[in-house]
Amino acid sequence: MKLRPTRRSLRRFEYFSRCEDTLRLPAIPLDPEGHTAAECFHAHETFGKLPPCREPELLTRALNGKEQHGMTVTMLAEDYVGRILFASDIRDGYPEWVQKDILGRAGQIAQKVMGYIPTFVRTGEDFSTMSDERLLNLTSP
Numbered sequence: 001m002k003l004r005p006t007r008r009s010l011r012r013f014e015y016f017s018r019c020e021d022t023l024r025l026p027a028i029p030l031d032p033e034g035h036t037a038a039e040c041f042h043a044h045e046t047f048g049k050l051p052p053c054r055e056p057e058l059l060t061r062a063l064n065g066k067e068q069h070g071m072t073v074t075m076l077a078e079d080y081v082g083r084i085l086f087a088s089d090i091r092d093g094y095p096e097w098v099q100k101d102i103l104g105r106a107g108q109i110a111q112k113v114m115g116y117i118p119t120f121v122r123t124g125e126d127f128s129t130m131s132d133e134r135l136l137n138l139t140s141p
Helices: 007-016 037-047 056-081 087-093 096-114 119-123 132-139
Strands: 030-035
Touching: 007 037, 007 056, 007 096, 030 037, 037 056, 056 087, 056 096, 087 096, 096 119
Parallel strands: none
Antiparallel strands: none
16 A cells, blocks of 8 residues: 655644654554555544554654644633633744644634634734734724
8 A cells, every 4th residue: 555645644744743652552563564654644644544654653653642732722722712822822833734723723612602703713813913003003092
């Protein structure tokens, strides 16, 4: 089986494989003739199956990182809606696709908690991302 990961899949794999957690149950066995971790990750995301892997530790880190991503996105989205985290923190700290995940989840949380989606959640902009001129226009009479 020849697997060709997409650019999107490779970006996600690189991001998730930064995870420090290498423990996984059940463990992924080493197969010297198997596929790369990136190819296996792509197969898991696309087909829901794990082919034989020649880089099981790296694949484990990526899969664990993916699992932790959902919890992290939810916690960051809650902090953004609660105004503990700001748009500049999200923009400076995460790739664009993760920013979209955070803001999308923030919209769901705001709708559930507040009954509507505030502008800062809908646009992903707040005072931390606005220019001084735009801020002055908002505050001047």
